[in-house]
Amino acid sequence: MPDHRPLDEKIDELRRLQEAMLQRVTGQFEEAALALLERDTERAEKVRQSDDEIDALELRIDNLCERILALHTPVAVDLRLILTAVKINTDLERIGDHAKNLAKSTAPLADWEAFLEQADLRDLARTVRDILTGACEAFLEEDPDRARAVIERDEEANQLYNNIFDTTARLSREHPEGSEALIYLVTAAKALERIGDHAKNIAESTVFLEEGKDIRHGGLDEEAAGFSGDLDGDAIPPSQLAGK
């Protein structure tokens, strides 16, 4: 059945699907982090089993974006909305995967509480949760200032991960009998750090969506991209060009 709904209705549906996806993914992350830190293997198993809903939402969002692009040829803010929807969709799906990796590390670390405490995994999990929650809220509330604040916190998560890596190396020398658990520990820390990176991507996409500015990698060279004039030679003063 052809979908002849107007663009605004499809965009409303897209926003609803995105909100559902954000809730599922952040919920899955919270559960996975809680399971790991509380060494709750039952909770972890539920996280490992709950990926299907996120995968289904990912497919629906991508399909809706494809149909909007094909049938409505969006421009300006509508085009940015679709571009960011596709990118954020991928980021969220990857966050879901990393949450599963956290869950997988729960059982191997269940008997090594001291490792979790010494490595300060809780602090990293808390920081990443704040970044992820902040990015999702900035997106839903269309708040580029909040998104920028979130982006600045990513470095904090990276530093905490580096600390955990160093601690793990030390623990592996001191406790060779726990080497397998320590591999899971660093894997879990890496998953948290990557979740922070994807959350940062969501925040960057939010700035692009709201302001039309691509701030990744130091920003776009606007002149090279054709967004400013050729300034060789005698430029015409803007005062001559501007109307009233």
Added chain:
Amino acid sequence: MPPSVAADDAPSEQQDAPPPPPATEATRREPDTAPEQDRERAQTPKVKTENLSFWYDEGDTQALDDITMAIQPNEVTAFIGPSGCGKSTLLRCFNRMNDLVQGTQMEGRVLVDGEDIYQKADPIMVRRRVGMVFQKPNPFPKSIRQNILWGARINGFTGDEDALVERSLRQAAIWDEVNDRLDASAYGLSGGQQQRLCIARALAVRPDVILMDEPTSALDPQAAAKVEETITELKKRYTIVIVTHNMQQASRISDATAFMYLGWLVEMSHTEKLFTRPEHQRTEDYITGRFG
């Protein structure tokens, strides 16, 4: 059948009715913010307007309000905006086509290559330099060859006519399709071919600027694509200004785009910028279809 070229004595000129008045004084509202033209360009503008205002009906209906803009050479500039916003009126100011409409008034200046075309220039010479192609293909009821040569002969052309015909048809990207039937009637051509013939006819008088008023709106998508390809090729030699309601066409083929509303120039910038990051909410509303 009137010609599509605004040549010096083309019979179509009197037959082209003015566009509908854009707005009454009662419906006019100030734009949210001042119009923008953010492009600082290296070249001297080919066409420039300074504080251009225009009225129909003996001054009762204002169609253009204080338009200042610059059209760069060897670029395609698109005018977009809702019906009645003044884009066709503005286009016709560029070659004094509005002189032919009774009861019009104009203030401000229109400069072509720095010369005020309303002061010293002969309107016939202006229209030779600034040709025009209209919405519906309108070849003369003559052969393809005669369509090309008509304007040139009237302008006193005494050179190699075969070469002129071939050059004009090649530049309009229709030579390969018609070179074996130059003496056949132009009416035997398809709509898209007729429109490219009209473009070739405009080129035959060697204009600098070509104005196109919705040149593909009467064509099927394939013929429109051919004309668009032709326009893209022509900008290497000519300056082109096109009025279009097809925003995808504007975004495909133009280098600069001007959005007009109720006689105002709301925003003019690089096409990529206007269609991705317009400065004005009204522009964004229009290009995203939320206007009104």
